[in-house]
Structures are given as C-alpha cells and as structure tokens.
Amino acid sequence: MFDQFDAIFLARLQFAFTVSFHFIFPAFSIGLASYLAVLEALWLWTGREVFLTLFKYWLKIFAIAFAMGVVSGIVMSYQFGTNWAVFSDKAGPVIGPLMAYEVMTAFFLEAGFLGVMLFGMNKVGRTLHFVATLAVATGTFISAFWILSANSWMQTPAGYGINEAGQFIAQDWLKVIFNPSFPYRLVHTVIAAYLTTSLVVGATGAWHLLRDRDNEGARVMFSMAMWMAAIAAPVQILVGDAHGLNTLEHQPAKVMAMEGHYQSHPDGAPLILFGLPDQNAASVRYQIAIPKASSLILKHSLDAPLAGLDTVPRENWPPVPVVFWSFRIMVGLGMLMLLLGVVSLIARMRGSLYEWKPLHRFAIAMGPSGFVAVIAGWVTTEVGRQPFTVYGLLRTVQSASPLDAPAVAASLIAFIIVYFAVFGAGVWYILRLLSHAPHRGESGIEGAPTRTAGITPIQQTDGPSPSGAFR
Numbered sequence: 001m002f003d004q005f006d007a008i009f010l011a012r013l014q015f016a017f018t019v020s021f022h023f024i025f026p027a028f029s030i031g032l033a034s035y036l037a038v039l040e041a042l043w044l045w046t047g048r049e050v051f052l053t054l055f056k057y058w059l060k061i062f063a064i065a066f067a068m069g070v071v072s073g074i075v076m077s078y079q080f081g082t083n084w085a086v087f088s089d090k091a092g093p094v095i096g097p098l099m100a101y102e103v104m105t106a107f108f109l110e111a112g113f114l115g116v117m118l119f120g121m122n123k124v125g126r127t128l129h130f131v132a133t134l135a136v137a138t139g140t141f142i143s144a145f146w147i148l149s150a151n152s153w154m155q156t157p158a159g160y161g162i163n164e165a166g167q168f169i170a171q172d173w174l175k176v177i178f179n180p181s182f183p184y185r186l187v188h189t190v191i192a193a194y195l196t197t198s199l200v201v202g203a204t205g206a207w208h209l210l211r212d213r214d215n216e217g218a219r220v221m222f223s224m225a226m227w228m229a230a231i232a233a234p235v236q237i238l239v240g241d242a243h244g245l246n247t248l249e250h251q252p253a254k255v256m257a258m259e260g261h262y263q264s265h266p267d268g269a270p271l272i273l274f275g276l277p278d279q280n281a282a283s284v285r286y287q288i289a290i291p292k293a294s295s296l297i298l299k300h301s302l303d304a305p306l307a308g309l310d311t312v313p314r315e316n317w318p319p320v321p322v323v324f325w326s327f328r329i330m331v332g333l334g335m336l337m338l339l340l341g342v343v344s345l346i347a348r349m350r351g352s353l354y355e356w357k358p359l360h361r362f363a364i365a366m367g368p369s370g371f372v373a374v375i376a377g378w379v380t381t382e383v384g385r386q387p388f389t390v391y392g393l394l395r396t397v398q399s400a401s402p403l404d405a406p407a408v409a410a411s412l413i414a415f416i417i418v419y420f421a422v423f424g425a426g427v428w429y430i431l432r433l434l435s436h437a438p439h440r441g442e443s444g445i446e447g448a449p450t451r452t453a454g455i456t457p458i459q460q461t462d463g464p465s466p467s468g469a470f471r
Contacts, residue, residue: 031197
C-alpha cells in the first residue's frame with residue numbers, strides 16, 4: 001500500500017497520524033479539567049447536589065481521556081529519535097529543555113494531584129480536594145504552555161544562535177519561550193480546548209434533554225455549555241483574526257496558501273471562499289471569491305496590495321491544497337459554533353432553552369465539531385510551515401533519520417492497527433458512559449451537602465441562588 005512513497009513522506013505521515021490522535025485528548029482534557037474545577041467550586045459555593053453529581057459524572061470521562069492522552073503522547077516522543085534524529089540533534093538544545101520543563105512542571109503537578117482528585121473526596125476533605133482539582137486544571141494549562149512554546153519556536157524561531165556543530169542553541173530563553181507567534185497560538189489553542197469541551201458537554205446534555213427534559217443534570221450541563229459557546233466562539237474569532245495577522249507578518253507563505261493566493265494582487269486581493277487549488281498550474285480553479293475582501297480582512301483596506309506565492313521560491317511553497325481546505329474546514333466550523341451560541345441565546349431569552357428540540361439536535365450534531373476543528377487547525381499550522389521543520393532555517397528533508405521506506409511503513413501500519421484498537425475501545429467506553437444520564441444520588445460522596453439535606457455550606461433562602469443562571 002505504501003510502496004510508492006519514500007521514507008520521508010512516510011515519516012511525516014506517521015507523525016501526523018500519531019499527533020492527530022494525541023491532540024484530540026489534550027484538547028478535551030484541558031477544557032474538561034477547568035470545567036470540573038468550576039463544577040466543584042459551584043458545589044462548594046451553593047451546596048446544590050446537581051453540581052456534585054455532574055462533577056462525578058465527568059470525572060470518569062476526564063480520567064479516561066487524560067490516560068489516553070498520556071499514552072498517545074509517549075509514542076510521539078520516541079519518533080523524535082527514530083524518524084527525526086537529525087532534527088533532534090540540531091534543535092534538541094532548544095526543544096529538549098522546553099519539553100523537559102513541561103514534564104517537570106505540568107506533568108508532575110498533574111500526576112501528583114490526579115490521585116487525590118480521583119479518589120480523595122472522602123479522605124482529604126472538601127477544601128484540599130478542591131485544591132487538588134485546581135492543581136490538575138492548572139497543570140493542563142501549564143502543559144499547553146510549554147508544548148505550544150516549543151511548537152511556536154519552530155514556527156517563529158527567536159532568541160537562538162547556531163554553534164560550530166550546526167545546532168540551534170538558546171541565547172535568550174525569554175525570547176525563545178515568548179517567541180513572536182507564541183502568545184497568539186497559546187490563547188487560540190486554549191480557547192479551542194474550552195470550545196471543544198463545551199460542545200461535547202452541550203451535545204451530551206442535549207442528548208439527554210431529548211429523552212427527559214426534566215433531568216436536572218442535563219439541564220445544568222446544557223445551559224453551562226451553551227453559555228461557553230455563546231461567549232467563547234466570538235472571542236475565538238477575534239483571537240483567530242489577530243493570530244492570522246501575526247502569521248502574515250512572520251510566515252507570509254502560510255497565509256498565501258491559506259488564502260489560495262498564487263498570484264500577487266497590487267490593487268486588493270479577493271477572498272476565495274471555495275475553489276480547487278492546482279499546485280502545478282499555480283491557480284485556484286472554479287473559484288468563488290469576494291473581490292478585495294481578503295485585503296480588507298488582512299490589511300483593513302480594500303485596495304491594500306497583497307503578495308502571492310509568485311514572490312516565494314517555488315521550492316519553499318507549502319502544499320497549498322491541503323492548507324487551503326483545512327483552513328476552510330476550521331473557519332467553517334467556527335462559524336457554526338458562533339451560530340450555535342447565538343441560537344442558544346435566542347432560545348434562552350424565549351425561555352425555551354430546554355424545550356427547543358431543533359436546538360438540541362443542532363447541539364448534538366456539533367458535538368464532535370471541536371475535535372475536527374482543532375485537527376484542521378493543526379493541519380493548517382503544521383502543513384503551512386512546510387517545507388521546513390524550523391521555519392526558514394531547517395528543511396524537513398534535512399531533518400529525517402536515514403531510514404528505509406519499508407521500515408517506516410511497517411511501524412506506520414502497526415501504529416494504525418494498535419491505535420484504532422486501543423483508543424477506539426477507549427472512545428467507545430467514553431461514549432457508553434455518556435449515554436447514561438446523570439441522576440441525583442450517584443455522587444457517591446459521604447456527607448455530600450444538598451439543598452434538601454437541611455444543612456448546606458450556604459444558608460438557604462427563598463431568593464435566587466448564585467447558580468440560578470444554570471438551572
């Protein structure tokens with residue numbers, strides 16, 4: 001099946017496959033860890049048992065997703081030594097410490113408190129357990145910080161020097177860590193993780209509302225998820241725009257590929273909505289475009305000139321068709337997320353958030369869209385960087401290990417089989433857990449305070465609760 005491909009292409013395909021599998025789990029667990037912290041905080045604040053029920057409900061899901069993320073991430077690190085030894089040698093003095101910082105800070109923090117978070121509710125007390133939950137949520141963010149810093153340095157290298165052995169070395173660690181694209185990529189990715197989680201939570205709540213609209217847990221999770229979608233989706237669009245402008249400044253060829261601009265436009269560039277990019281002919285066939293709209297978006301002027309790939313040496317062109325379409329998938333799903341948030345606000349104002357079945361079906365359909373969007377965004381970022389591993393400095397063909405194609409193909413096939421078997425089973429089990437609705441009394445916490453227990457952390461009144469918005 002892979003006979004016609006060379007070793008470098010197969011190594012790239014293998015890394016793309018494994019990192020795509022891996023990425024979906026951190027994209028979910030980062031947002032879910034924060035969601036669990038919010039649920040536990042609301043339980044401690046209000047005493048409503050529904051928040052504790054939902055905490056325990058999603059805690060099981062988080063444990064499985066976190067475990068699969070760790071296992072899939074370990075596999076990727078081995079590939080740096082097996083398939084990308086030259087890259088590891090040349091970029092290791094910069095990338096290696098950043099990866100080590102992630103282990104020493106984020107992973108140790110998560111691993112140290114995860115057991116308390118999972119099993120310590122009845123053993124360490126509510127306050128310490130909440131501290132553990134916050135520590136795990138913080139650890140997931142710190143992990144994203146270091147990984148994205150390393151990736152962003154490969155996109156926009158800064159603060160480096162090159163020694164006599166041809167290795168990149170850090171001359172200014174602050175410039176290495178906070179390289180030009182890092183702040184934008186960090187914010188964009190973390191918001192994407194929150195959106196991904198909210199869409200899964202919203203789809204789960206909508207699924208159970210269609211079966212029992214009076215289920216309190218389903219109502220609360222659906223309401224919270226729709227608030228997140230309504231708030232985070234428009235913010236993400238603004239952040240994405242800022243990230244795009246930063247990319248235009250530091251990686252113009254990537255933006256040219258995203259926009260499908262093979263030719264320069266001195267009097268305003270069109271926004272190509274759809275079309276079929278032809279790399280050989282250097283044109284987008286059958287395009288549907290809005291005149292000068294790309295210049296308006298990227299330069300905030302209808303007549304602003306935009307350079308095309310005709311200003312870039314052809315050997316430095318990224319694969320335009322892949323970048324062009326992955327970018328449109330990401331943006332298109334982002335627009336649908338915005339629409340879902342707006343529709344949910346309309347339903348909320350009409351008082352039909354829990355009764356409007358078309359909204360619930362829309363939310364269910366959007367459940368997996370966050371995962372698709374983050375993978376499409378990753379493809380846009382990584383394929384758009386080609387043909388470089390360290391942008392403008394180290395080419396991909398110069399980064400690979402001297403391997404034969406059959407050896408890489410064999411390991412790729414093994415990865416495909418094992419990944420679909422192991423992680424497919426994990427995803428199936430998660431979906432099975434989600435198919436069961438959350439119910440009161442399932443929290444399993446000794447002495448859990450409830451609104452009906454007579455004693456709660458907060459004096460009960462007949463007035464509105466602090467969590468009334470989530471009813």
